[in-house]
Amino acid sequence: MSHSVRVRIQGREYHLRSQQESDQVQKVVDFIDGQLAEISQVGSVDSQDALALTLLNLAGQYLQLRDGPCQADPIQDKRLEHLLLRVEEGLK
DSSP states (O other), X not given: OOEEEEEEETTEXXXXXXXXXXXXXXXXXXXXXXXXXXXXXXXXXXXXXXXXXXXXXXXXXXXXXXXXXXXXXXXXXXXXXXXXXXHHHHTO
């Protein structure tokens, strides 16, 4: 079942549809918003650069988990891949 969720990232409101419950979507949003805020605090970075740097950091973390020495199991891989897709969809 698809849920409609209204979220705010970096002060901008987004209306999302997700298969996940709204509290799970909010956890993802809070994580992304925190990552963006952390990058933005480093220096004078415009929003597009902050977004690009955040996505690079998250993709790097994802790939490290996926390809790391302890090889994540297929179920964990799917969860991480799904999370990354949700993040990308939420930022469109």
